[in-house]
Amino acid sequence: MKRDSAVDLVGLLSVEGEELAASWVREVATSLGGRIGVAELDRELRELHGALREALREGAVDVHSEQMSEVRALLTELSRNRARQGFSPSETAMSVFALKRVLEPVLQNGSAETIRAYLQLGRILDGLGLFAIETYTQTRDELITTQAEQLLELSTPVVRLWDGVIAVPLVGTLDSARTQVVMEKLLQALVDTGSEQAIIDITGVPAVDTQVAQHLLKTIVAARLMGAECTVSGISPQIAQTIVALGIEFDGIVTKASLADALKLALRRSGVDMVAHEGVQR
Amino acid sequence: MTAPWSAGEEPQVYPIARSGDVVHIRQAIRALSQQCRLSLVDQTKMITAASELARNTLTYGGGGTVSAGMVSVDGRRGVAAVFEDSGPGISDVEQAMTDGWTSGGGLGLGLSGARRLVDDFQLRTAPGEGTAVTIIKWVR
Numbered sequence: 001m002k003r004d005s006a007v008d009l010v011g012l013l014s015v016e017g018e019e020l021a022a023s024w025v026r027e028v029a030t031s032l033g034g035r036i037g038v039a040e041l042d043r044e045l046r047e048l049h050g051a052l053r054e055a056l057r058e059g060a061v062d063v064h065s066e067q068m069s070e071v072r073a074l075l076t077e078l079s080r081n082r083a084r085q086g087f088s089p090s091e092t093a094m095s096v097f098a099l100k101r102v103l104e105p106v107l108q109n110g111s112a113e114t115i116r117a118y119l120q121l122g123r124i125l126d127g128l129g130l131f132a133i134e135t136y137t138q139t140r141d142e143l144i145t146t147q148a149e150q151l152l153e154l155s156t157p158v159v160r161l162w163d164g165v166i167a168v169p170l171v172g173t174l175d176s177a178r179t180q181v182v183m184e185k186l187l188q189a190l191v192d193t194g195s196e197q198a199i200i201d202i203t204g205v206p207a208v209d210t211q212v213a214q215h216l217l218k219t220i221v222a223a224r225l226m227g228a229e230c231t232v233s234g235i236s237p238q239i240a241q242t243i244v245a246l247g248i249e250f251d252g253i254v255t256k257a258s259l260a261d262a263l264k265l266a267l268r269r270s271g272v273d274m275v276a277h278e279g280v281q282r
Numbered sequence: 283m284t285a286p287w288s289a290g291e292e293p294q295v296y297p298i299a300r301s302g303d304v305v306h307i308r309q310a311i312r313a314l315s316q317q318c319r320l321s322l323v324d325q326t327k328m329i330t331a332a333s334e335l336a337r338n339t340l341t342y343g344g345g346g347t348v349s350a351g352m353v354s355v356d357g358r359r360g361v362a363a364v365f366e367d368s369g370p371g372i373s374d375v376e377q378a379m380t381d382g383w384t385s386g387g388g389l390g391l392g393l394s395g396a397r398r399l400v401d402d403f404q405l406r407t408a409p410g411e412g413t414a415v416t417i418i419k420w421v422r
Contacts, residue, residue, distance in 0.1 A: 173305050207308065207326055209333040210389045238326035245327060246334075246395035247381050 008117035009056045009124075012106065013049070020102065021049045027098040032091055045095070048074050056124075063127035075128060079135035083143070092136045096129040156182050158189040165197040165266045166190065167259065171204030179215035183222060190228050197266035198223050201259045203234030213248045220253055229269060231255070233262035285362035285416050286353045293351030293362070304336045307348055307363075314361045318352055320421055328361055328419040331399040334392040335365045335415050341386055343367025343413055353418055360401070360420035368412035375405060 013020065025042050032041075051070040060067035075096070082092040100122055106114055156178065161167050166189050168182055186198060200216065202208065208216075220230040233256040235243075243250070256262040267274065287293050296307055311332040315325040332348070339346045346367030353362040372378045379397065384390035397403040402418035 173308075175301055175305075206312070207330045207333060209330045209337070210391045210395060211333075211337060214389050238323040241323050242326050242330045242399065245398045246330065247391050247398070248389065248395075 008113055009121050010053055012103065012114070012117050012121055013053045013056065021046050023102045024049065024099050027102050028095050031094045031098060032087065035087070036085070044074070044078050048078070052128075056121075060124075062124055063131050071128070072131065075132050076135050079132045080139045083136045083139035089133050089136050093129045093133050096125055096132055100125050156185055158185050160189075160193055160195070161199070161263055162267060162270075162272070164193070164195045164270050165199070165263065166193055166195045167199040167201055167263075169201045169204060169259075172206075174205060174212045174215055179219065183215075183219045186219060187222060187226060190223065190226055196228050197270055198228050198230045199259065199262045199266060200230060200232050201234045201262070202232060202239075203236070203259065205234075205239075208239050208243055208248075210246060210248060213243070213246075213250075217250075217253070229254075229266075231262045231265060233257070233259045285349075285351075285364055285418060286355045287362070288352040288354045288359070291352050293349040293364075295347050295349045297345075297347055298336050298339045298365075298367075299345045301337075301340065304333060304340065307336045307350070308333050310350055311361065311363060314350060314352065315419070318359060318361050318421060320361065320419060324419055324422070327399040328417075331396040331417055331419075332363050334396045334399075335363070335417065338392055338415075339365045339367045339369075339413075341388075343369030345369075346412070358420050360418050362402075362416065362418040365415045365417075366412065367414075371409045371411050371413055372405075372407045373409045375407065379405075 025038070025045050028045060029036070029038055029041055048071065051074055055065070055067045055071050058067040059065075060071075062068075063072065078095060079092055082095070103118060103121070107118060110118070156168065156170070158166055158168050166186070168186050170182065174182075186200075189195070190198060200219065202216075205212065216232065220232070223230045231254045232250070235255055235257060254265065256265065264274070285293075294310065296310060297303060298307065308329050311329050312325065315328050320328060332350075336348060339348070344367060346365065346369070348363055348365045350361070350363040353360050377383055378385075379394050380390075381394050382390040393405075396415075396417065400417040401420050402416070404416040405413070406415075407413040
């Protein structure tokens with residue numbers, strides 16, 4: 001029984017042979033609106049067609065069958081490419097579902113067996129379509145995670161302003177993950193540069209809520225434990241008022257309005273005097 | 283609990299399910315505050331209050347939603363946000379509103395601080411029935 005239905009399914013895919021694959025390619029190319037090379041599409045779909053026929057011949061019953069491994073591999077590659085090239089999930093799934101539409105003419109004057117075979121193949125193709133979407137989503141998620149990690153790395157440089165003075169300019173939102181990165185980098189930089197003065201500049205942080213404040217306080221305490229003095233700079237008038245209204249206490253922590261002020265303080269603390277010379281054109 | 287939403291303007295509903303959502307809400311409130319022409323200080327206060335409450339909804343309420351939009355009463359305009367969750371609720375509101383008290387690991391200033399940051403603050407909660415907080419900042 002199983003054998004017979006497999007024969008039917010293969011027959012369905014082989015009736016028109018190469019021509020079926022060609023119309024499949026045409027159908028998909030139309031749905032993608034020419035945003036993908038026809039040659040590439042042709043290669044992808046012909047390979048998929050061949051692999052699917054082979055899998056069905058070997059008696060594959062659904063997308064998770066062992067015989068389908070080749071089809072799954074090809075489909076994974078196809079979905080990954082679509083996701084990277086910026087196609088939508090529907091456009092990706094269409095690549096599979098288009099085959100159903102291409103096969104529709106066989107229903108016109110097909111025998112009961114043909115119709116049963118079509119429906120069975122339809123179920124298998126539905127599974128393949130869903131598999132394609134799953135792979136697509138997975139690829140997108142991976143891309144997003146990678147980008148988030150890159151952003152985390154990008155946005156937290158530790159810069160050396162002077163001998164023994166380092167600064168971390170913070171930009172954007174501070175969440176637990178980023179604070180952890182900032183803290184680690186700052187503490188490591190204190191060791192690496194042998195600095196005793198650290199400035200955390202929050203000019204680029206749009207809002208300081210209790211969580212951000214708590215993270216800042218923890219970082220400062222940790223730096224202190226390593227023998228470094230921390231100054232927080234870049235507190236804008238609106239952030240200052242917000243902090244007061246919230247009731248956060250920055251007891252014992254030196255804060256400055258600008259990075260320049262904080263640097264001056266840090267230099268004074270490390271015993272550097274700045275002298276303005278008379279007669280110098282500024 | 284509802285806010286006096288401006289006629290003809292439906293409030294937008296945002297989910298609070300992950301910590302990334304708190305950032306989205308902050309941006310949405312910022313856009314609304316700018317649109318409503320709140321002063322820079324008031325914008326920052328409203329955004330910070332929203333940030334606190336969104337995080338409370340996430341951490342203590344187990345996630346929920348926020349509806350944010352413009353409000354108007356007697357010609358006064360403002361920005362409102364309603365934070366709702368169906369979490370465990372707050373059993374002792376007075377204690378929860380006390381500076382420095384926290385049932386988690388925070389500073390204990392989120393709820394009480396948020397009340398000081400905004401003009402109108404309404405808290406409705408019951409044990410086992412979730413929590414709804416409405417905040418409004420009016421244009422001065």
